[in-house]
Amino acid sequence: MKNHILLEITYPNKCAACDEIIPEDKFLCDYCAVCIKNTEYKKVCTRCGLQKDNCRCKNREFHFAGIIGAYKNEGIARKAYYSYKMGRRAELADFFAKSCAAAIKEVFADIKFDAVFSVPTAHRSRLKRGFDHSELIAQKIAGILGVNYVRGFLKTRHFRPLQHKSEFAKRLENVRGKYYTDKKIGASNVLLFDDIFTTAATLDECAKELMFAGAGNVYCVSVLSTYLKKKHSGEKKNGN
Ligand SMILES: [Zn+2]
Ligand SMILES: [Zn+2]
Numbered sequence: 240m241k242n243h244i245l246l247e248i249t250y251p252n253k254c255a256a257c258d259e260i261i262p263e264d265k266f267l268c269d270y271c272a273v274c275i276k277n278t279e280y281k282k283v284c285t286r287c288g289l290q291k292d293n294c295r296c297k298n299r300e301f302h303f304a305g306i307i308g309a310y311k312n313e314g315i316a317r318k319a320y321y322s323y324k325m326g327r328r329a330e331l332a333d334f335f336a337k338s339c340a341a342a343i344k345e346v347f348a349d350i351k352f353d354a355v356f357s358v359p360t361a362h363r364s365r366l367k368r369g370f371d372h373s374e375l376i377a378q379k380i381a382g383i384l385g386v387n388y389v390r391g392f393l394k395t396r397h398f399r400p401l402q403h404k405s406e407f408a409k410r411l412e413n414v415r416g417k418y419y420t421d422k423k424i425g426a427s428n429v430l431l432f433d434d435i436f437t438t439a440a441t442l443d444e445c446a447k448e449l450m451f452a453g454a455g456n457v458y459c460v461s462v463l464s465t466y467l468k469k470k471h472s473g474e475k476k477n478g479n
């Protein structure tokens with residue numbers, strides 16, 4: 240009898256950002272749904288992914304042809320994303336995939352994508368969460384766009400991160416040579432997904448590998464983009 244009662248218990252659906260109980264078919268409560276801020280696409284440079292008034296295309300060359308984040312890495316969007324990633328709420332992947340697909344349709348409206356790839360997730364974090372947070376969203380984005388998701392194309396090399404550089408330089412150097420693939424791509428426009436970008440160093444490194452593997456153009460999409468402050472002490476004038 241006791242077991243029977245336990246089986247009857249169902250957990251109520253909660254808002255991804257504030258934990259308020261909401262209907263089963265929703266991801267956010269009405270308040271959070273109104274307050275969540277999508278990226279203001281017109282204010283963002285889609286070449287480097289930063290605000291137009293802080294654009295760094297002049298000082299840096301990227302291997303990808305364009306980049307966009309669906310939300311700024313703050314407030315409700317950040318809370319909701321961390322409920323998904325750290326709170327292991329895999330069911331929220333649909334919401335973020337739809338947000339990314341909407342950003343792609345808005346910013347890369349004229350691009351016909353041939354395949355979707357994702358930045359590899361560390362084995363340890365995949366084991367800890369029980370699901371691959373990046374792969375799950377990337378797969379769903381591919382489903383919405385009606386193209387193939389290519390699993391496990393990029394692999395990670397393991398090496399020790401540098402500790403003595405400034406934050407910005409460290410981010411760039413820590414990912415250099417970190418990703419590789421031994422396969423070839425026969426696709427012209429590919430979409431590359433990572434959940435969050437800041438300097439876009441990881442996405443750029445993966446884009447470089449995809450280009451080496453034969454991709455024509457790589458476009459990047461993320462759930463969250465972290466906008467840096469205007470001054471970057473470690474950024475070299477012509478560095479990458
Ligand atoms: Zn809420
Ligand atoms: Zn730019």
